[in-house]
Amino acid sequence: MLYAVFMSATLPPFPRPQEPAGEPELLQLSSAGDDPCLRADAARNRARLLEAATRLIAEHGAAGVTMEAVAAAANVGKGTVFRRFGDRTGLLTALLDHSSRKLQADFLGGPPPLGPGAPAIERLRAFGVAVLYRSVEQLDLQLAAQPEPTRRFAHPSLRALHTHVTMLLRQIAPDADCELLAQTLMGYLDPALIHHLTKQCGMPLERLEKGWLDLVDRVTGSRPPC
Amino acid sequence: MLYAVFMSATLPPFPRPQEPAGEPELLQLSSAGDDPCLRADAARNRARLLEAATRLIAEHGAAGVTMEAVAAAANVGKGTVFRRFGDRTGLLTALLDHSSRKLQADFLGGPPPLGPGAPAIERLRAFGVAVLYRSVEQLDLQLAAQPEPTRRFAHPSLRALHTHVTMLLRQIAPDADCELLAQTLMGYLDPALIHHLTKQCGMPLERLEKGWLDLVDRVTGSRPPC
DNA sequence: TTACGATCCGGACCGAGGTCCGTTTATTGT
DNA sequence: ACAATAAACGGACCTCGGTCCGGATCGTAA
Secondary structure, eight states: OOOOOOOOOSSSSSOOOOTTTTOTTOOOOOSSSSSSOOOHHHHHHHHHHHHHHHHHHHHHHHGGHHHHHHHHHTTTTTHHHHHHSSHHHHHHHHHHHHHHHHHHHHHSSSSSSSTBBBHHHHHHHHHHHHHHHHHHHHHHHHHHHOGGGGGTTTHHHHHHHHHHHHHHHHHOTTTHHHHHHHHHHHHHOOHHHHHHIIIISOOOOHHHHHHHHHHHHHHHHHOOOO | OOSSSSOSSOOOOOOOOOOTOSSSSOOOOOOSOSSSSOOOOHHHHHHHHHHHHHHHHHOGGGGGOOOHHHHHHTTOOOOHHHHHHSHEEEEEEEHHHHHHHHHHHHHHSSSTTTTBBBOOHHHHHHHHEEEEHHHTHHHHHHHOOOOOOGTTTHHHHHHHHHHHHHHHHHHHTTTHHHHHHHHHHHHOOOHHHHHHIIIIIOOHEEEHHHHHHHHHHHTTTTTOOO
16 A cells, blocks of 8 residues: 555556556647557547546546546447556646646746746746646546645646746745745645635636735745835 | 435435544544444444454555455454444545544644744645655555546545635735635655655655745746746 | 343354465566 | 567465454443
8 A cells, every 4th residue: 555666577467557657757748648659449439438437427527436426428348448547646646737738838838927938037927826726627537536635746748838837936945945935825726725715715717816816925035115 | 336325314224434423524633543432332343343453554555455364353343343433434434534634733722833833835835845854654445445537536534634724825815816826736746656756766755845935936937036 | 021122242243454375477598 | 471579468366454243341320
């Protein structure tokens, strides 16, 4: 439960999900939603599974969908699901992959203020707002896709966001511990927090948005007066 | 999975864990580690379970301990564990209860700078450091006790901390959205984050501590220059 | 002391995530 | 076209968290 780091060279019991085969860290925004060299039937089943999962989740909510149900709906064996996606989190994450890549493309190479061209602080503000909106319209999935606490921050997609925020911060406040500051900012955008504040505390999204802008100002030291 | 709010008056299928029967919101720091009016055998079993759990966790780590194993080690039926503590999270939380109450007592009525008497900002600084240290020496348990994302922020003990931070912030920055700011600060103290930074990124605790102090200064607008 | 009702106990049972391995299928080289 | 080999398949199987309910126990009042 806490071992199983690599599995020795002797016969891998499972080819391991080649799904989250993260490209060189950050710039993993290539190839739309497909995958590298996958056998024909495998690719077909993968597509079927994603489609089935999407449909079932739309019907019953992410929390109400069983892996076995997905497999059945896709006319595929249960083992196939796990071989392809590793675990439940993997499948759910794959469903988020598209929007995740889009967001990444937007702030990495899109038009300002999200993309390069605008001053860093503007980009940072826009970034938070973008993430906020994205999370709100996928809260259900985002929550269900959250891995267990130990791995929450290891998730490649999240790391990418964190890296980006760190870079922006470095341009704004070079003397600060931008790694930690970035972590703090990302914490504000945690789907679980957003869910809690909007659904359980009834805060309007607008307030969260203001909160983000304010937070950015405070953290970067660009408060109004002074 | 997302219903079951209260259970109607008609025959409760389970008396429901009377464990986290939160007193009036905040000031729940009374009665050391025991419970209200519990039948003799029930109290005895409860103690046995807590003791067994503690021992097993010390041996195998929190993640490596099964509910059934705890039950067996306590010479008790599995059902008894769940009746008493509701679920795994409940049991683990109960183990943290003692230190949780102590912390609460400290910042609610202990000596400055944690307790009342010191200026709010000093208390806030001390608060973060205290939580940091407490988390570090119980990381394993804290992580394992973390409930699923949907309920992460609903946890009473966490709410208490959040409330306290909010109050301190209100004294420091009355015009800010202290609820949100408090949430941000609490995010920095999330055990999962601490685990990630210290165990996975290899940051020394000292750096996290500096990070907290710096964060407090930034967020409250009490930066050095100006 | 006894009897009775509320509370508690225990372990069989269930569902869902995850694994294993014998069988099937796609690909590739000839 | 035809092996031969690597990759993929599927579903039985395992574990573990959580539930249920018939029966044992405790507290109490007479």
